[in-house]
Amino acid sequence: xxxxxxxxxxxxxxxxxxxxxxxxxxxxxxxxxxxxxxxxxxxxxxxxxxxxxxxxxxxxxxxxxxxxxxxxxxxxxxxxxxxxxxxxxxxxxxxxxxxxxxxxxxxxxxxxxxxxxxxxxxxxxxxxxxxxxxxxxxxxxxxxxxxxxxxxxxxxxxxxxxxxxxxxxxxxxxxxxxxxxxxxxxxxxxxxxxxxxxxxxxxxxxxxxxxxxxxxxxxxxxxxxxxxxxxxxxxxxxxxxxxxxxxxxxxxxxxxxxxxxxxxxxxxxxxxxxxxxxxxxxxxxxxx
Amino acid sequence: xxxxxxxxxxxxxxxxxxxxxxxxxxxxxxxxxxxxxxxxxxxxxxxxxxxxxxxxxxxxxxxxxxxxxxxxxxxxxxxxxxxxxxxxxxxxxxxxxxxxxxxxxxxxxxxxxxxxxxxxxxxxxxxxxxxxxxxxxxxxxxxxxxxxxxxxxxxxxxxxxxxxxxxxxxxxxxxxxxxxxxxxxxxxxxxxxxxxxxxxxxxxxxxxxxxxxxxxxxxxxxxxxxxxxxxxxxxxxxxxxxxxxxxxxxxxxxxxxxxxxxxxxxxxxxxxxxxxxxxxxxxxxxxx
Numbered sequence: 001x002x003x004x005x006x007x008x009x010x011x012x013x014x015x016x017x018x019x020x021x022x023x024x025x026x027x028x029x030x031x032x033x034x035x036x037x038x039x040x041x042x043x044x045x046x047x048x049x050x051x052x053x054x055x056x057x058x059x060x061x062x063x064x065x066x067x068x069x070x071x072x073x074x075x076x077x078x079x080x081x082x083x084x085x086x087x088x089x090x091x092x093x094x095x096x097x098x099x100x101x102x103x104x105x106x107x108x109x110x111x112x113x114x115x116x117x118x119x120x121x122x123x124x125x126x127x128x129x130x131x132x133x134x135x136x137x138x139x140x141x142x143x144x145x146x147x148x149x150x151x152x153x154x155x156x157x158x159x160x161x162x163x164x165x166x167x168x169x170x171x172x173x174x175x176x177x178x179x180x181x182x183x184x185x186x187x188x189x190x191x192x193x194x195x196x197x198x199x200x201x202x203x204x205x206x207x208x209x210x211x212x213x214x215x216x217x218x219x220x221x222x223x224x225x226x227x228x229x230x231x232x233x234x235x236x237x238x239x240x241x242x243x244x245x246x247x248x249x250x251x252x253x254x255x256x257x258x259x260x261x262x263x264x265x266x267x268x269x270x271x272x273x274x275x276x277x278x279x280x281x282x283x284x285x286x287x288x
Numbered sequence: 289x290x291x292x293x294x295x296x297x298x299x300x301x302x303x304x305x306x307x308x309x310x311x312x313x314x315x316x317x318x319x320x321x322x323x324x325x326x327x328x329x330x331x332x333x334x335x336x337x338x339x340x341x342x343x344x345x346x347x348x349x350x351x352x353x354x355x356x357x358x359x360x361x362x363x364x365x366x367x368x369x370x371x372x373x374x375x376x377x378x379x380x381x382x383x384x385x386x387x388x389x390x391x392x393x394x395x396x397x398x399x400x401x402x403x404x405x406x407x408x409x410x411x412x413x414x415x416x417x418x419x420x421x422x423x424x425x426x427x428x429x430x431x432x433x434x435x436x437x438x439x440x441x442x443x444x445x446x447x448x449x450x451x452x453x454x455x456x457x458x459x460x461x462x463x464x465x466x467x468x469x470x471x472x473x474x475x476x477x478x479x480x481x482x483x484x485x486x487x488x489x490x491x492x493x494x495x496x497x498x499x500x501x502x503x504x505x506x507x508x509x510x511x512x513x514x515x516x517x518x519x520x521x522x523x524x525x526x527x528x529x530x531x532x533x534x535x536x537x538x539x540x541x542x543x544x545x546x547x548x549x550x551x552x553x554x555x556x557x558x559x560x561x562x563x564x565x566x567x568x569x570x571x572x573x574x575x576x
Contacts, residue, residue, distance in 0.1 A: 129505055129506070129507040130508075131508075149504060149506075178504075188505060192498075195494075196509050197509055197513075198549065199491045200513050201564065202542065202568065203542065204571045205565075205568040206483075206542040207571050214476045214479065214480055215575050216437060217417055217437045217466070217477070219417040219419065221485055222480050222575060223575060224512040224513070224515045225487060225515070226571075226572050228509040233566045237561055237565060244553055244556070248550065248554065250494070251546070251550050253494045254491065255543075257493055258542070261486065261490060262539050265535065265536055268529070268532070270529055273525055276490070280490065280492035280514075281489070283496050283514075283517070284515075285518070286500050
C-alpha cells in the first residue's frame, strides 16, 4: 500500500457538509492535492467556503467544479449521488477517478458501473464510517476521519489501479480502508449502523408524550442511547429506502426480541430476562 | 437550603461499588464527615478499601458498620436494600438518617416506611441519576456525581428535617436534588432510564448472530446506542422486576412504534418513515 502526498493536482468535493468538509480539511493537512475545490448548490455559501484555508475555490457550476479534477468525491445525500454522477461524467477529464461517501453501496455501485462503462472515467464506491448526528461544515474537523474504518466496494468492473489510489487516499487521511463487495457492505451496515440509528430514533420518538421537564432527570444513558436520533431525516430517509431489504431483516430480529422481552416481563420470568440482558452484555463486549 | 460541611461525625456507605465509592470520595473532598466508613460483604477487599484516602474504616460486620453512624447510605442492588435495612435498623443510633441510591423507589420507600415506623431512625429514599455501565470501585471518581440530578422521594411519613439534611447532603456533593413522590419517580425513570437500558440491551442482543469481525466497521453510532447494555444484569434484573408495571407501559409504546416503522418500510411509505425520524429528532432536542 502506497501513501499519497501531492498526488492530485486537483481534488473536488461535491457537497462539502460535515463529512465532505472534514475530508477537505484532512486532505489539506496531509497535502494530498495542490488544489482543493468544492461544488455547492447554494451560491450564498460561496464566501464561507473560500474563506476556509483548506478550500481553494467554490463552484456552483457542476461543470466548472469537475472539469480539471483528478479525484472527485460525491458527498451529497445517497439519493442524489447517481443523478449528480450522470450529470458530471461528460465533463470530467479522461481517467478522472470518482468516489462517493454514501452509506448504501449496492444500488449506487451497480448504477455507477453502468454509467462509467461508456465513459472515460473510473468509479470506486466508498463508505467512511465516521460522522456524527450533526450536519454542516460548522461541525467539520480535520481529525473527524482519523482512525475510523473506511469500507471500499470494488466490483468486477472496477479498475485495479483506481481501487489502489482510492484506498491510498483514505489511508493517507489516517482511515483504515477495507474492501467488501457492495451487497456484503449493505448487509453489514444494516446491522451495525442503520438498525442502531432506527432504534435510537424509535426510542426517542416513543418518548414524545412525556413532559419535557422529565428530561431534566436524565442521566448519560438516555443521552447516549438516543444521540444518533438527532441526525437529519433528510439524509436518513433515502439511506433507509435504498437499504430497506437488509434493514427489514435486522428490524425483524430486533422486533422479535422486543416481543420476547415483553412476554417474559409479563410472565415475571426473571431468568429469561436476565438471559437477554446477559446476551446483550456479551455482544456489547465485542462492540468496543 | 443549607450546605453541609463536617456535619456528620460518621458516615457509612453500605456496599461501596461504583456509586457508593464515588459518594465516599466526594464526601471526603467536600469534608462532609469526620469519619467515612464502609460495609463490604467480601472481607478480602478490606485492604483495598482501607488503603483509600477517603475510607477510614471497612467493616464486614453490618452491626459494627452502622452503630456509630449519623448517615447511612445503602448502595447495594435494589433487591437487597430492604433486607439490609431490616437487619441494620436495630443497631443504629437514635435519629440516625438512612438513605439509599436504588433506581426504583415505590416498593423501597413503602417498605422502608413500615420498617422505620417502629424504630428510632429516619429514612428518605434517594436516586442519584449518575453512574455508568461500569461496576466496581475501580471506576469510581470524586467527580462522578457532580452536576447530575438526584431525585429524592419523601413520603407523607418522612420527617421534614431528615429530608432537608439528605437534600443538603446531595447538594453538598454538587448534585441537583429534586423531590418527587415515589410512584411519580418510578413512572419517569421507567421512561428516561429503564426503557433506554432495555432497548440498548435488546439492540445489542439482536446482533448476537453477526460475525464478530463486522464490529470492526462500527462507527460511533453503534457504540453510543449500545453503551449501557454493558451494565451488569445482576443489578438490572431486580430493577426491571421492581418497576415492571411502569416499564411494560413504556415498552408497549416503543413496541408499537417498532411495528409501525416496519409496516411503513414494508409498504415503502417514505413519508411516514420521515415523520417518525422527524419525531425522534424533535424529542432528541429536548434530551440534551
